[in-house]
Amino acid sequence: MPLTAFNALPDSARLWLLALCSPIEEALLAPELEALMGRWHHKGVQYRGAWTLLENRIVAVAEPTLATEPSGCAIDGMLRGMRQLTERLGLALEDPQSVIVRRADGLQAIPRPDLEAHLGEGTLDATTPVLDLALLTLGDLRQGKLERPLAATWIGRKYKLQAPVSTEA
Numbered sequence: 001m002p003l004t005a006f007n008a009l010p011d012s013a014r015l016w017l018l019a020l021c022s023p024i025e026e027a028l029l030a031p032e033l034e035a036l037m038g039r040w041h042h043k044g045v046q047y048r049g050a051w052t053l054l055e056n057r058i059v060a061v062a063e064p065t066l067a068t069e070p071s072g073c074a075i076d077g078m079l080r081g082m083r084q085l086t087e088r089l090g091l092a093l094e095d096p097q098s099v100i101v102r103r104a105d106g107l108q109a110i111p112r113p114d115l116e117a118h119l120g121e122g123t124l125d126a127t128t129p130v131l132d133l134a135l136l137t138l139g140d141l142r143q144g145k146l147e148r149p150l151a152a153t154w155i156g157r158k159y160k161l162q163a164p165v166s167t168e169a
Contacts, residue, residue, distance in 0.1 A: 003142060005052040006062050011139025013064040016075075017146075018082055019094035019109065019133060023056035032089065033059070036081045042074035049078070054146070057107055058100075058131070062138045099155065102129035102147065119159055126151035126161040 006013070033051050040047040040063075049063040059082065066074065086093055094100065098109040101124065110118060118124040128150040135141055150156055151163040 003052060005050045006060075006138055006142075009048075009050060009062050009064050009138055011137060011142060012067045013062040013138040014066040014070075015135055015138050015141055016061045016079070017054075017131075017133040017135060017141075018059045018061070018079075018096075019098075019100055019107075019131075020057050020059065020086070021092040021094055021109070023106075024053070024089075024091060025056065026053040028089065029053060029059070029085075032085045036078070036085060037061075040074070040078055040081070042071055042077060045069075045071070045074070047074060047078075055107060058133070060141065062141075067137065096133070100131040100133060101150070102131070107131070115155060116159070119161075124150060126156060126163055130155065 037047075037049040037051060040049050045065065047063050047065055049061055051059060051061045054060055061078065061082075063078075083093065094109045095111065097112050099112060099115060100107055100109055102108075110124070115124070126149060129147050130150050130153050131147055132145060132153065135145055140146075149163055151161045155161070156163075
C-alpha cells in the first residue's frame with residue numbers, strides 16, 4: 001500500500017477514506033488534491049493534510065492537527081472540496097453507507113439494504129474481504145486494518161456470522 005505520502009505524519013493523524021465509484025489514475029487527481037490540501041484552512045489554522053490513492057479508488061486523506069483539535073467546519077470544508085473536485089473531474093463518490101468488498105474482479109460497493117440478500121444468496125460470506133472506510137487514524141491504516149473478513153466486521157456481528165475455523169496445524 002503506497003503510504004509514503006504520509007511519512008511525515010504521526011500514527012495519531014486523523015484519517016478520512018473516500019471511495020470513488022470507478023478507478024482513476026493518481027496522476028489525474030494529483031493537481032486537484034494538492035491544491036485542495038494547500039488551501040485547507042479554517043479560522044486562521046492552516047491544516048497539514050496529505051493524501052494518497054489506494055487501490056486506484058480509495059482517496060485517503062490524513063491530517064495531524066484535527067486529531068487533537070477537531071473542527072467540524074474544517075472537516076466539512078475538506079469534504080465539500082472533495083465533492084466539488086470529483087464533480088469537476090466527472091467522477092462520483094460512493095455512498096458512504098455502502099459496504100466496499102473485494103471481489104475477484106476488483107472492489108464492489110454494496111448498498112446496505114442489499115447486504116441481507118447477498119448473504120442469503122451466498123455472494124457474500126464470512127470470509128469476504130471488507131474495506132473499513134471508517135478507520136479514524138493513520139496508525140490504523142498503517143497497521144493493515146483497512147481490510148478484514150466480513151465476519152470480523154459489524155456485518156458479521158449483526159448477522160451472527162462466524163469466521164471459519166482454520167484446519168491448518
